[in-house]
Amino acid sequence: NGCQLYIISDINWFCSFCHNPVLREDIYFHSKKCLSVVRSDNGKHLVCCICKYSTYSWANLKTHTFLHTGEKPFQCPYCDYKTGHKTSVVNHIRTHTGEKPYQCNLCDYKSSQSGPLRYHLKLKHGQIRENLHVSHQQYVNHLVSDQYCIHCEDFCSVDTIELLDHCKTCQGMARPDPNDCKFVCYACDYHSYWSNNMRSHIRTHTGEKPYLCVVCSYRSASSAGLSSHMKKNHGLDNRSLRSFQHHLVL
Numbered sequence: 001n002g003c004q005l006y007i008i009s010d011i012n013w014f015c016s017f018c019h020n021p022v023l024r025e026d027i028y029f030h031s032k033k034c035l036s037v038v039r040s041d042n043g044k045h046l047v048c049c050i051c052k053y054s055t056y057s058w059a060n061l062k063t064h065t066f067l068h069t070g071e072k073p074f075q076c077p078y079c080d081y082k083t084g085h086k087t088s089v090v091n092h093i094r095t096h097t098g099e100k101p102y103q104c105n106l107c108d109y110k111s112s113q114s115g116p117l118r119y120h121l122k123l124k125h126g127q128i129r130e131n132l133h134v135s136h137q138q139y140v141n142h143l144v145s146d147q148y149c150i151h152c153e154d155f156c157s158v159d160t161i162e163l164l165d166h167c168k169t170c171q172g173m174a175r176p177d178p179n180d181c182k183f184v185c186y187a188c189d190y191h192s193y194w195s196n197n198m199r200s201h202i203r204t205h206t207g208e209k210p211y212l213c214v215v216c217s218y219r220s221a222s223s224a225g226l227s228s229h230m231k232k233n234h235g236l237d238n239r240s241l242r243s244f245q246h247h248l249v250l
Contacts, residue, residue: 013068015049022049028065051210067161081169088162091155095171100154115156119148147205149186163202164195 013022017036031037031049039045044054046061053064066072066084074089075082078096083089091113094100100110102117106125111117147163149155152172157163167173167183175181181191183198187205192198200222203209209219211226215234220226230236 013050016052017049024069027068028062031061031065067159081165083161083165085159085162088157088159088165092165092169095169111154113155116148116154119156120153147186147202150188151184151186155186158206160199160202160206160208163206164199167198167202168195 013024013027014020015022015030015034015036017038018034022030027048027050031047034049037047037049039047040054043056046056046058047054048061048064048068050068053061055061055064063085072082072084074084074086076089076092076096078093081089081092083092094112100112102111102114103109104117104120104125106121109117109120109124111120147157149166149170149172151174152170154172155166155170157166163186164183166186170184170186173181173184173186175184175191179193182193183195184191185198185201185205190198190201192201203221209221211220211223213219213226213229213234215230215236218226218229218233220229227237
């Protein structure tokens with residue numbers, strides 16, 4: 001029937017290819033074994049069964065599934081920070097150690113990540129550092145896609161979870177009210193106590209719309225936006241939607 005099925009409840013997700021329900025802990029294995037998964041010939045033949053993310057590496061696919069399962073297996077040895085990305089915990093540890101291995105060759109600027117150094121070179125010196133080993137187009141694409149922290153000028157990422165973590169832990173952000181400013185946006189002055197509010201706000205900067213309608217091609221940045229769309233345009237509330245998708249699976 002061509003419908004794509006995505007998360008329905010806190011228990012099951014639905015495979016976008018075979019339309020069968022998938023337990024959270026089985027997403028990785030289902031992605032590997034599902035015979036209905038459409039695999040590309042461009043080298044990225046490993047495909048997430050939930051959102052169709054593709055990669056050439058099993059390790060990348062495993063790390064990607066943490067976004068769906070909420071797992072955070074990498075923990076900082078200095079505090080209770082946890083993440084689903086190994087590179088994120090490495091970068092976080094540098095906030096404790098003060099290590100800044102990336103240095104500008106034109107001034108004294110140093111950074112704990114390569115991304116902020118790219119921005120620094122572009123904004124301050126108008127150059128692309130040759131030893132970054134990327135083409136000009138790759139560099140331009142990197143500038144467009146990465147989200148850069150305007151407060152500490154030492155962090156950038158394209159991953160929503162990493163950005164959310166940084167909004168909570170960045171020491172360069174002013175937090176006059178510890179309660180109201182538990183999360184401060186990396187790109188503007190927006191702040192909130194609630195992680196869900198900040199996550200939705202981050203998507204206004206990244207353009208991410210992870211919630212997909214199962215009836216049409218509509219996408220939303222929030223579950224509330226999707227629910228409103230389903231009710232207004234298709235006459236489906238949450239209960240009716242579960243029943244509708246149950247019949248699709250059958």
